[in-house]
Amino acid sequence: MRICLISNYSGMLGEGMRNIAFYLHSELSQRHDVLHLSLKDLFTISFWERIKRFQPQIIHYLPGPSTKSFLIARAAKIFGGGAAAIMSTPRPDFFGPIRWLICFFKPDLVLTQSHETERILGSLGCKTRFLPHGVDTEKFQASTSESRQHLRRKYQLSAQKFIILHVGPLKKGRNLQVLADLQRGRDNQVVVIGSSIEPVDHRICKGLKQAGCLVWRSYFANIEELYALADCYIFPTLSSKDSVELPLSVMEAMACNLPVLSTRFGALPRVFSEGDGMYFVDKIEDFAPMLDYVKKTTGKTKTREKVLPYSWTNVVTELEGIYKSILGEGRLATK
Structure with a gap:
């Protein structure tokens, strides 16, 4: 699969969402063609040109999300030639007065973790699926x-x-x-x-x-x-x-x-x-x-x-199944 990840990772670990992006990219790139873009380059021409050239099948927006995130994901979907758009919700921040805008920019699927986030997104008409992120169970082990x-x-x-x-x-x-x-x-x-x-x-x-x-x-x-x-x-x-x-x-x-x-x-x-x-x-x-x-x-x-x-291997295996399911639904919809 051709997968475009959009995150706030810029080469240094240390903060939750950056770590999640790093591990997802590391696991997915072992079996797929992955383009990993940083939001720090969002307002550059090259950011959008790279999406267009890559022609992804999946666009996966990782950080946040905020109401603005849904707009970015929709724009990336358009530049990606109609790729399936998926969003994660590690730290949601769409509780403001303009969150109703999400109704008009819904991605194909939102991956949720908490019941509350799932409830809010469901009320806005978003299709959701529960998927926790992972942890490096090889690096972090019990000590003697x-x-x-x-x-x-x-x-x-x-x-x-x-x-x-x-x-x-x-x-x-x-x-x-x-x-x-x-x-x-x-x-x-x-x-x-x-x-x-x-x-x-x-x-x-x-x-x-x-x-x-x-x-x-x-x-x-x-x-x-x-x-x-x-x-x-x-x-x-x-x-x-x-x-x-x-x-x-x-x-x-x-x-x-x-x-x-x-x-x-x-x-x-x-x-x-x-x-x-x-x-x-x-x-x-x-x-x-x-x-x-x-x-x-x-x-x-x-x-x-x-x-x-919830090892990264297990979580990414489940995520790959979700990607394939979304792509399958897309193919059926175009027949």
């Missing part, structure tokens, strides 16, 4: 106690502390005050890996450091090592604007078989059942007692088993 201690020495972290990890942007909407509160536990050490790409809320950063949290704002090529040395992963985010609907960091932590404490954010409760190391909290004040429970619970974590069905 020996490798965990080795990595703690490498990163100069205490062998005795209970290390709580969070990976993501330092923004107010991420609700990171929870981490500062958990740091006050005598045997806890919170480690926050902040994005090296996205803007920083310096008040949040200062508050975390003052509480005793370690805040590292760097790009870690071997980010899997930070998960491997941790005892627990915490995702306290509430705002839908501050993370993809299926947080990639949560999936990476699960692939490393870490216990995960999370709000009922986005698509997480839809994709992952509670139990075996996956804990959902309904109130922010529940994080501390839930963490105490996790620290007393040993040998019952099976989060890796929960996430293995």
Whole structure:
């Protein structure tokens, strides 16, 4: 198949939607002819000329989406000679007053993750299908106690502390005050890996450091090592604007078989059942007692088993089936 991917990936990993675009391109290009375009070139002539020359069968718009995304996808479909247009919804932002415009620029299919996004798009007349994104289950693996201690020495972290990890942007909407509160536990050490790409809320950063949290704002090529040395992963985010609907960091932590404490954010409760190391909290004040429970619970974590069905290989295999189905429907419609 000739597949045109449109994303915000520009050569550097680190943020959820960029990572998703990178892995999709890597998997699809092994078996298909893939043109991967970056939105940073949207207002250049070459962006549109490349679509026209490529003559894709599938145009898959990955980031967002926003109302503007639907306009871009429709324009790409026209320049692509009527290719099938598909959109993903990792971080939807079409809740404004002009979202009714989507009714006039619907793609052939929208891939959804959360029930709420599915409901909204359905009400706008969009055809939807549930498809979570994947995680690199080869790169992110469970660690042994020996490798965990080795990595703690490498990163100069205490062998005795209970290390709580969070990976993501330092923004107010991420609700990171929870981490500062958990740091006050005598045997806890919170480690926050902040994005090296996205803007920083310096008040949040200062508050975390003052509480005793370690805040590292760097790009870690071997980010899997930070998960491997941790005892627990915490995702306290509430705002839908501050993370993809299926947080990639949560999936990476699960692939490393870490216990995960999370709000009922986005698509997480839809994709992952509670139990075996996956804990959902309904109130922010529940994080501390839930963490105490996790620290007393040993040998019952099976989060890796929960996430293995969502390896990139499995997800892209399903996506290929969706592409073929859409193309088949198109051929039938033209007969």
